[in-house]
Amino acid sequence: MMTTPPKPTGGDEICPLCKKPKSEHTNKEMLDCSRKLRELETKDEHD
Numbered sequence: 001m002m003t004t005p006p007k008p009t010g011g012d013e014i015c016p017l018c019k020k021p022k023s024e025h026t027n028k029e030m031l032d033c034s035r036k037l038r039e040l041e042t043k044d045e046h047d
């Protein structure tokens with residue numbers, strides 16, 4: 001048996017914005033997503 005079961009939590013955080021692993025982001029995407037996420041958090045706190 002040489003099957004490797006998929007890890008449920010391999011540390012690959014899923015981006016809530018584009019729904020894909022952060023490891024698949026380009027540098028630009030990472031910047032955009034983290035910025036938008038921060039804006040959302042800020043807006044949430046402000047409300």
Ligand SMILES: [Zn+2]
Binds near residue numbers: 015017033
């Ligand atoms: Zn993203």
